[in-house]
Amino acid sequence: SASNSLAHADITTLLHPYTDARAHEAKGPIVIDRGKGIYVYDDSGKEYIEGLAGLWSVAVGFDEPRLVEAAARQMAKLPYYHTFSSKSHEPSIRLAEKLVEMTPENLTRVFFTSSGSEANDTVVKMVWYMNNALGRPRKKTFLARTKAYHGITVASGSLTGLPNNHRDFDLPAIPVRHLTCPHFYRFGLPGESEAAFTARLVAEAEQVILEEGPETIAAFIGEPLMAAGGVLPPPEGYWQGIEALCRKYDILLVADEVINGFGRLGSSFGCVHYGFTPDILVASKQITSSYMPLAAIVFSEAIYNAIADNTARIGTFGHGFTASGHPVATAVGLENLAIIEEKDLVGNAARVGAVLQRELARFADHPLVGEVRGAGLIAALELVSDKATKAPFAPIGKVGAAAYAAGHANGLIVRAIGDTVALCPPLVITESQVLELVARLGRTLDDVAAQLPD
Numbered sequence: 521s522a523s524n525s526l527a528h529a530d531i532t533t534l535l536h537p538y539t540d541a542r543a544h545e546a547k548g549p550i551v552i553d554r555g556k557g558i559y560v561y562d563d564s565g566k567e568y569i570e571g572l573a574g575l576w577s578v579a580v581g582f583d584e585p586r587l588v589e590a591a592a593r594q595m596a597k598l599p600y601y602h603t604f605s606s607k608s609h610e611p612s613i614r615l616a617e618k619l620v621e622m623t624p625e626n627l628t629r630v631f632f633t634s635s636g637s638e639a640n641d642t643v644v645k646m647v648w649y650m651n652n653a654l655g656r657p658r659k660k661t662f663l664a665r666t667k668a669y670h671g672i673t674v675a676s677g678s679l680t681g682l683p684n685n686h687r688d689f690d691l692p693a694i695p696v697r698h699l700t701c702p703h704f705y706r707f708g709l710p711g712e713s714e715a716a717f718t719a720r721l722v723a724e725a726e727q728v729i730l731e732e733g734p735e736t737i738a739a740f741i742g743e744p745l746m747a748a749g750g751v752l753p754p755p756e757g758y759w760q761g762i763e764a765l766c767r768k769y770d771i772l773l774v775a776d777e778v779i780n781g782f783g784r785l786g787s788s789f790g791c792v793h794y795g796f797t798p799d800i801l802v803a804s805k806q807i808t809s810s811y812m813p814l815a816a817i818v819f820s821e822a823i824y825n826a827i828a829d830n831t832a833r834i835g836t837f838g839h840g841f842t843a844s845g846h847p848v849a850t851a852v853g854l855e856n857l858a859i860i861e862e863k864d865l866v867g868n869a870a871r872v873g874a875v876l877q878r879e880l881a882r883f884a885d886h887p888l889v890g891e892v893r894g895a896g897l898i899a900a901l902e903l904v905s906d907k908a909t910k911a912p913f914a915p916i917g918k919v920g921a922a923a924y925a926a927g928h929a930n931g932l933i934v935r936a937i938g939d940t941v942a943l944c945p946p947l948v949i950t951e952s953q954v955l956e957l958v959a960r961l962g963r964t965l966d967d968v969a970a971q972l973p974d
């Protein structure tokens with residue numbers, strides 16, 4: 521059949537990201553054929569709720585005709601042009617304007633790339649260029665956190681704080697210090713309060729700054745709510761503490777909003793949700809609902825001026841991509857942000873997100889569930905073998921993989937991060953669809969529990 525020949529062609533030609541290749545050859549791909557709203561369908565017609573919005577990224581659902589039309593209109597008019605050497609085009613200008621309008625007031629300038637990884641590599645190079653321009657070439661080190669995800673290219677992969685992204689690739693390749701992950705449930709000490717945990721992490725950051733020398737620390741980068749590392753909301757007061765340190769030691773604060781941005785937490789941006797002001801904001805994924813590859817770096821006038829005022833002396837900012845500000849991607853981005861506004865999807869994420877968090881909180885009583893956490897329309901259940909001691913299952917990841925597979929059997933696509941089950945449905949999800957998602961998740965957990973030895 522056509523489907524068998526597709527599967528055969530897949531296993532004989534493709535190397536899939538993050539996939540055990542030999543296991544994949546034996547099992548074959550799940551070929552996703554079409555989408556509708558929060559649902560996707562495989563080529564056998566099986567329906568799944570896309571509980572992760574693809575890769576945390578499809579805000580408007582999987583069949584938005586307005587994005588198709590926006591892409592077609594731009595394709596017909598000007599399918600490609602670049603933005604090097606003063607060349608420009610309307611969609612990239614209009615989207616830049618829109619991003620400056622939507623993001624915090626101090627962010628006034630925009631640089632486009634095609635992916636979050638490229639955007640974070642660009643941030644590294646922009647900050648390094650700026651500090652060279654300002655005559656402080658030693659100020660180059662980044663502060664990041666363990667379990668952070670900032671991408672997989674050589675620089676952004678260095679900022680990422682997950683062992684499997686470093687170990688086999690000789691990373692980090694840039695100067696970076698990874699601080700303790702701000703996840704109270706896992707990294708709080710026995711008897712420590714959440715406030716004391718926050719204070720300890722902020723003190724640790726200051727100690728590292730002083731140890732390295734503030735004149736060598738360029739920037740602190742963080743996801744307001746860490747997503748790919750396990751959906752980890754920060755403890756109370758954390759961002760205020762980090763922001764104060766950045767101001768004290770003249771360190772740029774970078775909010776990686778690649779997943780948080782455009783309403784995911786029920787606020788416009790994660791930095792707005794947690795009440796801090798970054799110097800640089802990185803956006804991608806939901807910027808186009810991932811219908812087209814696009815990322816944006818939105819940054820302050822002070823950074824822009826440091827670059828602009830010194831170019832004549834040190835040379836132009838020699839950085840950019842063939843597809844920087846791609847007209848079709850930026851046209852789709854503009855239309856996507858218009859839909860998010862018109863349908864008040866940020867408000868929907870707050871309202872329907874509250875229903876999701878309330879329903880998931882009921883799983884706290886489930887024998888497998890150690891912690892339920894999240895904000896707005898992003899959430900996770902961490903599965904443990906002993907709720908009292910928080911002891912993980914051994915080996916880590918086996919129960920998570922079982923939950924992932926059981927989810928598929930129950931028509932629900934989730935992400936398993938070790939033994940944490942992550943959810944991040946499209947922002948268009950309705951209250952009744954949340955209840956259906958939660959019902960499928962409940963059946964999934966019961967199926968996993970039934971597979972475990974007593």
Ligand code: PLP
Nearest residue numbers: 635636637669670671776778779
């Ligand atoms: N930053 C964050 C917070 C992410 O979650 C991701 C991807 O998941 C990236 C950066 C990298 O984006 P990309 O996969 O488009 O390179």
